[in-house]
Amino acid sequence: MKKLLKKYLPPVMLGGVRKIRDALPLWMLTRKGRWIRREYWQFGQDQRSFVFMSIARFLHINRPVPGYYFEFGCNEANTMRKAWDHFQHLFDFTYVGFDSFEGLPEIAEIDRQPIWEKGKLAFAEQRFIKRVRGHGMPAEKLKTVKGFYDTTLTPELKSRLMPTKAAVIYIDCDLYASTVPVLEWIIDFLQVGTVIVFDDWYCFHGDPKRGEQLAWNEFRQRHPQLRFSEFVRTNEAASFVYVGRD
């Protein structure tokens, strides 16, 4: 049945079928469906919540650290809403979402993987805003920067957002080629205590010579004067705290 649906339904409709399945009450699902929803999917959600709650504790205990919540890779607003849920009561952040809102860029050779192609993960900017606003974030707290990072992350954008620094930088853009410009651009927003999270740390089978890990390792080599301390990790993500420069 699944194979038939995959064969004959266009991918857009397949997304609809998935949504209907996800909305069904637990008792209507097969044993496998129940396990996927209740145990497997929930585990992923809990891991992410662990990262956000750990950051909340860290930032709060340490001062609290003021500034921006930057998110690179916004898609369906899952992490943006989680950030709001975990930070709204303790910190007065402005939340900035950076995304093409047209999905992934052309896939460079180093980022090739069967699951990725240009345009995948597209989610319109207005839908993203509506979803985050619908979740309770006031309009004045949310900014979006639409476009591919190699063109939007300019010195002009930097001066528009400064002098406020970043409290949290959440990087969820999957690809090595997308992470490189992000890391170079954020340097001036670092302050002691800024937490950087890599949501896709173990993509590419955890290969340190690919993806976000490669971008980070090269960044550390290019900027040895910037000091970081390892922070929490999960089965998917890794994070670091900026502690100053030599």
Ligand SMILES: C[S@@+](CC[C@H](N)C(=O)[O-])C[C@H]1O[C@@H](n2cnc3c(N)ncnc32)[C@H](O)[C@@H]1O
């Ligand atoms: C895995 S999704 C992000 C998921 C999102 N954090 C959530 O929780 O719903 C990756 C996102 O990165 C964006 N992206 C990847 N490379 C990009 C680039 N070079 N410029 C702009 N956006 C990019 C894609 O458009 C996509 O929305």
